[in-house]
Amino acid sequence: MWNATRSSLGCRRLVLGTVRKLVCGNVSRPFGSCFRTHFTGTSRALQHEQQVVVMDDDLNERSDEVLKTKHRGLSVIHDPSLNRGSGFSADERERLLLRGLVPPRRHALEQQIQRVMKTFSRQRTNLDKFQFLSMLMDRNTVLFYRILVDNFEKLAPIVYTPVVGEACQKFHAIYRRTRGMYFSVEDRAHFRTMVYNWPVDEVDVIVVTDGSRVLALGDLGCNSMNIPIGKLSLYVSGAGISPTNTLPVVLDVGTDNEALRDHPLYLGLPRKRLRGDEYIRLIDEWISAVRHRWPNALIQFEDFSSDVAATLLKRYRHKHAPLFNDDIQSTGCIAVASVLSSLRARGMQSADIIGERILCAGAGSAGLGVCEAIAQAIEAEGATPQDAYDRFYVVDENGLLGTSTDSRRDCPTRRKFQRSDLAAGMSLGEVIDTVKPTVLLGLSGRGGLFTEEVVKKMAKHVDQPVIFPMSNPSTASECTAEQAFQWTSGRAIFASGSPFGNVTMPDGEVKYSNQANNVYSFPGLGLAVTALRISCVTDSMFLAAAGTIATLLPDEQVKKGLLFPGVSKLRDVSVEVAASVAQVAINQGLTGKALPESALQSRDGLKQFLREQMWEPKYGHLVAG
Ligand SMILES: NC(=O)C1=CN([C@@H]2O[C@H](COP(=O)(O)OP(=O)(O)OC[C@H]3O[C@@H](n4cnc5c(N)ncnc54)[C@H](O)[C@@H]3O)[C@@H](O)[C@H]2O)C=CC1
Ligand SMILES: CC(=O)C(=O)O
Numbered sequence: 001m002w003n004a005t006r007s008s009l010g011c012r013r014l015v016l017g018t019v020r021k022l023v024c025g026n027v028s029r030p031f032g033s034c035f036r037t038h039f040t041g042t043s044r045a046l047q048h049e050q051q052v053v054v055m056d057d058d059l060n061e062r063s064d065e066v067l068k069t070k071h072r073g074l075s076v077i078h079d080p081s082l083n084r085g086s087g088f089s090a091d092e093r094e095r096l097l098l099r100g101l102v103p104p105r106r107h108a109l110e111q112q113i114q115r116v117m118k119t120f121s122r123q124r125t126n127l128d129k130f131q132f133l134s135m136l137m138d139r140n141t142v143l144f145y146r147i148l149v150d151n152f153e154k155l156a157p158i159v160y161t162p163v164v165g166e167a168c169q170k171f172h173a174i175y176r177r178t179r180g181m182y183f184s185v186e187d188r189a190h191f192r193t194m195v196y197n198w199p200v201d202e203v204d205v206i207v208v209t210d211g212s213r214v215l216a217l218g219d220l221g222c223n224s225m226n227i228p229i230g231k232l233s234l235y236v237s238g239a240g241i242s243p244t245n246t247l248p249v250v251l252d253v254g255t256d257n258e259a260l261r262d263h264p265l266y267l268g269l270p271r272k273r274l275r276g277d278e279y280i281r282l283i284d285e286w287i288s289a290v291r292h293r294w295p296n297a298l299i300q301f302e303d304f305s306s307d308v309a310a311t312l313l314k315r316y317r318h319k320h321a322p323l324f325n326d327d328i329q330s331t332g333c334i335a336v337a338s339v340l341s342s343l344r345a346r347g348m349q350s351a352d353i354i355g356e357r358i359l360c361a362g363a364g365s366a367g368l369g370v371c372e373a374i375a376q377a378i379e380a381e382g383a384t385p386q387d388a389y390d391r392f393y394v395v396d397e398n399g400l401l402g403t404s405t406d407s408r409r410d411c412p413t414r415r416k417f418q419r420s421d422l423a424a425g426m427s428l429g430e431v432i433d434t435v436k437p438t439v440l441l442g443l444s445g446r447g448g449l450f451t452e453e454v455v456k457k458m459a460k461h462v463d464q465p466v467i468f469p470m471s472n473p474s475t476a477s478e479c480t481a482e483q484a485f486q487w488t489s490g491r492a493i494f495a496s497g498s499p500f501g502n503v504t505m506p507d508g509e510v511k512y513s514n515q516a517n518n519v520y521s522f523p524g525l526g527l528a529v530t531a532l533r534i535s536c537v538t539d540s541m542f543l544a545a546a547g548t549i550a551t552l553l554p555d556e557q558v559k560k561g562l563l564f565p566g567v568s569k570l571r572d573v574s575v576e577v578a579a580s581v582a583q584v585a586i587n588q589g590l591t592g593k594a595l596p597e598s599a600l601q602s603r604d605g606l607k608q609f610l611r612e613q614m615w616e617p618k619y620g621h622l623v624a625g
């Protein structure tokens with residue numbers, strides 16, 4: 001019945017030969033010092049190396065997964081991927097030598113959730129809540145993710161924007177235990193060996209930052225670790241990437257944040273940022289080390305400041321694929337989806353994107369990435385590149401980008417959006433008066449930039465102004481949902497980077513606040529890349545995903561101003577995104593895994609296949625190895 005094979009860690013791994021085909025995506029992944037496999041069928045007993053594992057009656061919510069571990073006793077309890085708190089079965093207690101080490105009564109996952117949520121509700125501040133959840137993550141992986149998945153709308157703002165911003169600012173003060181990897185300037189020439197300090201051979205997704213632009217909070221250096229941790233928790237909860245196969249990374253190249261650098265509790269190197277060729281050489285070394293150890297892992301560049309973000313993306317995206325920049329490409333994806341869906345809300349077709357006049361406040365990597373992605377969507381509808389770029393008006397803190405603007409920031413993408421027909425430096429208000437934009441985007445990181453005057457001007461020229469303040473965290477949002485609806489008498493179509501609640505107008509009508517955040521795109525991309533072993537991330541994948549996200553809701557909901565499903569539906573959205581990305585990869589010949597026939601025959605078959613690859617936060621069966 002069982003086949004024993006040898007894993008790359010040199011230990012025995014067990015796979016159930018007869019069902020291997022059915023569960024091929026999930027079979028036998030290394031799991032620290034334990035291994036997992038699956039069995040199917042309704043039998044409540046599993047025969048295993050002469051042992052009979054009997055399942056407890058009260059633990060029938062367990063998954064079919066079988067995890068074989070060499071750990072015993074307290075080391076099982078202290079490994080969050082193995083720990084079940086009060087939920088260890090009688091058999092696990094017996095065989096893993098846990099008798100007496102945990103309270104006698106066994107609890108099902110549901111009861112554990114109740115206890116945790118009660119304690120969570122007693123946490124006073126958002127930072128307390130963040131820390132509480134971090135500690136749970138450190139203690140019990142399944143319990144943490146079950147709670148996150150089941151309460152996603154409530155908890156995502158804690159583990160992700162906006163609260164993750166505060167948690168980064170205070171990282172040095174609240175630090176408790178390590179998670180992920182740090183590669184510092186002082187480790188140069190050691191990266192190739194350091195990567196082997198990470199105990200897992202199969203890493204599917206790496207999120208890496210150098211902490212140079214954390215949300216709109218600036219340079220936070222080594223404090224930025226909570227960003228990759230938070231993003232990866234969304235890959236797991238939002239798209240079922242296995243938590244064991246994720247790796248958060250900070251590249252500590254110093255910080256120019258003097259207050260942090262001089263703080264006695266700061267945990268990064270107290271030195272100025274490495275720049276220029278030396279910086280690029282360090283990133284080259286890191287990419288080479290990571291590719292050597294995990295050649296197939298998806299690398300997500302996150303929160304790199306605009307002076308390096310596009311350069312790094314260009315340098316590595318095709319040579320060292322699969323790799324992408326979240327702030328540029330994934331934000332571009334959700335922005336395109338938001339604009340396309342807003343066209344439906346305004347009673348138009350996706351082809352009408354050609355007629356939009358788009359005003360973007362912010363010309364950093366996110367702003368230009370978003371404009372570039374929307375330009376691609378306009379071109380996809382038949383416009384020439386020049387006609388597409390002509391639809392944009394981009395403003396930074398010096399006003400409208402014109403041909404004579406700041407040469408210090410000159411770059412090829414920025415040049416495409418410079419206007420030669422208008423005076424450089426025009427203010428937001430002047431541009432609105434002159435060109436009567438249909439869409440106003442905020443990627444400036446400047447809270448309150450969309451003043452009452454600006455928003456009212458937008459509402460003067462068009463019936464349904466599209467107002468998307470996409471900056472994070474909430475304090476950096478260019479305006480709030482309430483302001484946008486109040487100042488437009490409820491006519492705005494609204495989406496923001498960080499979540500705002502819906503707004504009830506004086507007449508009782510509810511106006512919908514959408515969240516235009518890249519969380520809608522990167523988890524699904526990760527699922528597709530992992531499940532199909534996609535070798536390169538292309539812009540057309542993001543464009544396809546955007547088209548899909550924009551059409552997930554029926555017309556009657558979109559007409560009310562809802563642009564896409566709420567984040568509580570993220571797992572479903574991710575499957576749709578993954579299916580669209582996967583289809584592009586299949587068409588472009590970029591997949592490295594053979595798919596079952598059913599996945600190739602229809603979109604439903606493909607989605608079913610992708611769904612089957614998703615990790616579910618459920619306790620599997622621990623067996624002694
Ligand atoms: N919603 C989402 O999914 C995402 C949101 N973002 C947010 O976008 C924002 C910008 O990110 P980056 O481009 O990487 O940062 P950045 O700092 O490179 O860019 C900010 C840009 O805003 C401009 N700016 C500053 N003051 C301005 C003003 N008064 N008026 C107009 N423009 C002004 C700057 O000149 C710069 O071009 C951040 O708040 C970030 O959190 C980023 C990625 C994803
Ligand atoms: C959401 C995100 O990636 C950012 O604000 O940087």
Ligand SMILES: [Mg+2]
Nearest residue numbers: 302303326327
């Ligand atoms: Mg980011």
